[in-house]
Every structure is written in C-alpha cells, then in structure tokens.
Amino acid sequence: METSRLRLSYLFNCYYNKTATPQERDELFKIIAAGESDKQLSNLIRDAWESLHIDAPLFDAQKTDELLNNILKAESAPININRNNTLFLWLKISAAAAVLVFLGFGAYHFLGDGEQPVQKKIAKAKPVLHDALPGGDKAILTLANGQTITLNNAKNGTLAKQGGAVVSKTADGQLVYNIAGMADAAMPTINTIATPRGGQYQVVLPDGTRVWLNAASTLKFPTRFTGSLRQVEITGEAYFEVTKNAAMPFRVKTSRAQIEVLGTHFNVMDYSDESLMKTTLLEGSVNITTGNATNRLKPGEQAQVNATGNTKVVTDVDVDDEVAWKNGIFQFRDAGIDVILRQASRWYDVDVVYKGQIPKREFTGRIARNVKASELLNMLKYTGVDVGIEGKRIIVN
Numbered sequence: 001m002e003t004s005r006l007r008l009s010y011l012f013n014c015y016y017n018k019t020a021t022p023q024e025r026d027e028l029f030k031i032i033a034a035g036e037s038d039k040q041l042s043n044l045i046r047d048a049w050e051s052l053h054i055d056a057p058l059f060d061a062q063k064t065d066e067l068l069n070n071i072l073k074a075e076s077a078p079i080n081i082n083r084n085n086t087l088f089l090w091l092k093i094s095a096a097a098a099v100l101v102f103l104g105f106g107a108y109h110f111l112g113d114g115e116q117p118v119q120k121k122i123a124k125a126k127p128v129l130h131d132a133l134p135g136g137d138k139a140i141l142t143l144a145n146g147q148t149i150t151l152n153n154a155k156n157g158t159l160a161k162q163g164g165a166v167v168s169k170t171a172d173g174q175l176v177y178n179i180a181g182m183a184d185a186a187m188p189t190i191n192t193i194a195t196p197r198g199g200q201y202q203v204v205l206p207d208g209t210r211v212w213l214n215a216a217s218t219l220k221f222p223t224r225f226t227g228s229l230r231q232v233e234i235t236g237e238a239y240f241e242v243t244k245n246a247a248m249p250f251r252v253k254t255s256r257a258q259i260e261v262l263g264t265h266f267n268v269m270d271y272s273d274e275s276l277m278k279t280t281l282l283e284g285s286v287n288i289t290t291g292n293a294t295n296r297l298k299p300g301e302q303a304q305v306n307a308t309g310n311t312k313v314v315t316d317v318d319v320d321d322e323v324a325w326k327n328g329i330f331q332f333r334d335a336g337i338d339v340i341l342r343q344a345s346r347w348y349d350v351d352v353v354y355k356g357q358i359p360k361r362e363f364t365g366r367i368a369r370n371v372k373a374s375e376l377l378n379m380l381k382y383t384g385v386d387v388g389i390e391g392k393r394i395i396v397n
Contacts, residue, residue, distance in 0.1 A: 008040050022320075130389050132348040132373035135215055137173045138199030144189030144223075151175060151193075151201065163189030163223030165206055176204040179224050188224040195236070198349035205232070208243040209250065212326045215346040216271070237269040239326045242284075256305045258289045266297075267322050273342060277305040280322040324366060330376060331366035337385060340376075341394060348373045352394045359385050359396070 011028040014021075141149045141159070149159055151169060160167040164187070165177045175193060195201050195213045203211045206224050213219055217236025225248065233253040242250045244263025252259040254270040256277045264284025270277040279288055281297040288295045288303040290311050295303055302317040324331030325343075332340055337359050341352045347369060361383065367376055377387050377394065386397040 005040055130391060132350050132389060132392070134370050134372065135198035135200060135347045135349065137201055139175075139193050139195045139201035139213065141167075141175065142192040142194070143167075144191060152199075163187065163191075165223040167191075167223075174202040174204055177206040177223060179206045188222040188226055190220060190222055192218060192220045194218040196349070197346050205230075207245065207248075207250075210241040212239040214238065214269075214325050215349075234268060234270065236271055237267070237325070239265075239267045239323055241265050256290060256307075256309060257303075257311075260287045260289070261285070267319075267326075269322075271342075271346075275306065278322070279303045279305075280317060280319055282319050282323065325369065328369050329366050330369055333364045334362045335364070337361055337363070337380065337387075337396070340380070341396070344373060344376055344394065348394075350389065350392050350394050352396065354396045356397060361385065 008028075008031060011024055011031070014024055136152070138152045141151055143149070143160060143162060145162075147160075151173075154169050156169050156171050158166060158168050165179050168176045168178065170176055193201060193203055193213065195215055195217050197216045199215055201213045203213065203219060203221075205211065205221055207230060209230075211219060211232075214237035217234065217238060219232060219234050219238060221232040228248060229251055230245070230248050231251045231253065235255065238252075240250075240252065240261075242261050242263050242265070246262055250261050250263070252261075252268060254268060254277060255272070256270060257279070259266070259268065259279055261284060264286055265282040266284075266286055267280045267282070268278070269280075279286065279297065280302040281299050283299055285299075286297050288297065288305070288311060290305055290309045293311060295311055295313050297303055297313065300315070300317065300319060302314045302322070304312045304314060306312075318333060321331050321333050330340075330343060330347075340363060344350070345352050350373065363380070363383070365379065367379060373389050373394070377389060380387050388395050
C-alpha cells in the first residue's frame with residue numbers, strides 16, 4: 001500500500017538521520033522483523049548509499065555470502081552497522097526476515113539479494129568451535145555467621161531466619177527479606193550477596209527497595225533498617241528502585257562516593273577496572289558526595305567520579321544505555337572496543353587478551369545478552385576487528 005510505503009520511508013529516514021523517537025525506532029524494527037517489506041528496504045538502502053557519494057560497489061558476492069552466513073548462524077541475531085563504521089540498527093533476523101547490514105566508509109551496504117534461498121545460506125554457515133555461554137542468575141549469599149548459600153542451587157522458599165528478618169528465595173529467582181511478624185527487638189545483622197563473573201541477581205531489601213546486581217558485583221546490607229538512615233554498600237554495578245521514606249534517607253556507599261536519596265530510581269557502576277564511577281539518575285533526585293563536594297542530580301543526568309575523586313556531571317546522558325544490562329541487553333554508544341570487551345569479560349566469565357595495540361574504534365549498537373559470546377564478537381568482526389574466542393579467552397589481534 002502507498003501509505004505503508006511512505007510510512008516505511010519516513011521511519012527509515014528518521015532512523016538513518018538519528019532523529020527517530022524511541023517509538024519510531026521500535027515501529028521500524030517490527031516492520032523489518034516481519035520481513036514483508038524487503039524490496040522497499042532494499043531500495044531505501046540503495047538510496048542512502050548513493051547519497052554518500054562513495055566509489056565502492058554496493059554488493060560483493062563473496063563478502064555478501066560471508067556476512068549472511070555469520071548473521072544467520074543463530075535463528076535470531078540483532079545486527080547492524082551505520083555509515084560511520086559503527087554498529088547501529090537492531091534487527092531480529094529469522095529465516096523469513098530481511099537481512100540488513102550497514103557498513104562504513106570504504107565498505108558497502110548489503111541486503112540479501114534473494115538469488116539463493118535463505119535456508120541454503122544457513123546450511124553453509126560454519127560452526128563455531130570455541131564459544132562461551134552467556135551469564136545467568138547466579139549469586140552467593142553470606143550470612144552474618146559466615147554461612148554461605150549458593151542461590152542458584154538453593155530451593156525456593158525460606159532460606160534463613162536471622163537479624164529480625166525472614167530470608168526467602170522466590171520462584172522467579174529473587175532474594176527477599178521480609179520483616180513482617182518478626183520481633184522488633186531482634187538485632188539486625190549484616191548480609192552480603194555477591195555475583196560472580198557470568199552472574200546477576202535481584203534482591204528485595206527489608207524496606208521493599210529493589211536492587212538488580214550486575215555481574216562481578218557485591219551488595220552489603222542489614223537484615224533490618226533501624227535508626228535514621230538506611231545504608232548499603234556496593235562494588236561493581238547495581239540498579240536501585242528505592243522505597244520512599246522521608247524519615248529515613250537511603251544511602252549507597254561505594255569505593256569513591258556516597259549517594260543519598262529518599263526514594264528514586266538510579267544506576268551505580270563502580271568496577272575497579274573502570275576509570276570512572278558512574279551514577280545515572282532515572283527518577284527523583286540524588287546527592288553525590290565525594291570528599292567535601294556534593295552534587296545533586298536531576299533525572300537524565302550522570303555523575304562521573306574519577307580515580308582522584310573529582311566529579312563531573314553530564315547532563316545529556318542516554319539513560320537507556322546505562323541500564324540496558326538490567327533489561328538483558330548490551331547497548332553501546334561511541335564505546336571503545338576495550339569498554340565493550342570489559343563488559344563481555346564480566347558477563348561471559350572470560351579473560352581478554354590484546355596482541356598488539358588496542359584498536360582505536362568506536363561502536364554504537366545493541367545486542368541481547370542471552371546470545372553466546374561469538375555473536376557479540378561477530379558484531380565487531382563486521383567492522384574489521386580481528387577478534388575471536390579460544391576457551392576462556394577472547395583474543396584481539
């Protein structure tokens with residue numbers, strides 16, 4: 001229909017020119033995933049390529065097959081690369097869906113040409129000999145008496161009663177602290193939950209605050225909040241949805257700063273191998289204190305604290321990028337390969353080895369975190385980065 005053709009053209013051009021709203025991006029992805037507009041998409045890609053005025057072929061038969069085979073190794077693969085040599089468009093590829101890949105300057109744009117059935121191209125794909133599985137819900141709970149509980153192996157239901165709280169594991173894999181019906185006189189104790197590399201976990205604290213822990217992270221907290229302050233400590237990365245209580249502010253301590261809130265949603269990233277600690281606010285307000293300096297954040301802002309304790313407030317941060325991990329997505333915007341592979345190392349529980357200098361490239365894009373490591377690495381390979389996986393190591397040449 002003429003209307004649908006115009007709509008597709010509008011959505012494509014908005015996305016290509018980076019003016020699309022989140023709703024328009026989602027609408028475009030759904031159209032692409034449906035696989036019913038491949039010819040129109042092909043024409044739009046050709047028009048976009050010609051607008052770049054690049055003396056390079058649109059299609060290269062050998063490279064076309066190679067790319068398609070890589071993309072279709074999995075039944076579903078989010079992919080794309082934009083004209084600045086960065087991964088950009090998220091596509092769900094299936095046997096009936098369109099295959100759309102933008103490549104940067106000096107390369108070419110590609111769309112499956114239909115000369116060979118998709119099923120045959122899938123069959124030609126070479127298996128990956130070395131790979132790493134994605135992480136999952138894994139964590140160890142350490143009680144005040146030193147007892148440890150491996151949560152991913154523990155049965156659902158009550159795990160312990162201590163410090164004025166009942167500790168339970170729910171059917172959906174959350175750790176919940178419930179103080180209802182417990183004696184107020186019971187002294188609270190300190191518990192610690194730690195996720196390994198390749199792990200993540202959700203915790204509901206005694207006040208109802210919800211915490212999502214990323215891989216290689218720890219959360220230390222009391223079994224019951226008392227006094228005038230609710231205080232927890234973290235290392236690594238965590239997303240908080242804090243229950244409001246004006247009489248008892250909530251404080252998060254990290255190795256570089258203190259974050260104080262009443263009730264709000266925010267993300268904290270403070271890994272020891274990252275140069276910056278980042279606190280990103282989604283809702284409410286928070287105070288970030290480092291030394292004698294305090295900065296108040298508004299929604300959509302991010303506080304960045306360096307190794308010497310200096311704080312910079314960024315006002316135009318994309319909060320979706322910062323909390324994508326919580327929603328099961330790797331999402332990058334102008335990120336260096338070292339930044340991407342540090343995340344991969346923690347999620348896939350692998351080490352990263354650089355043979356030579358780290359490639360100076362920046363990438364923008366996203367891919368689901370439930371894919372194998374090879375699928376994430378393929379996104380880097382499409383832009384010419386020589387990267388592979390051998391056992392428990394990612395090798396970058």
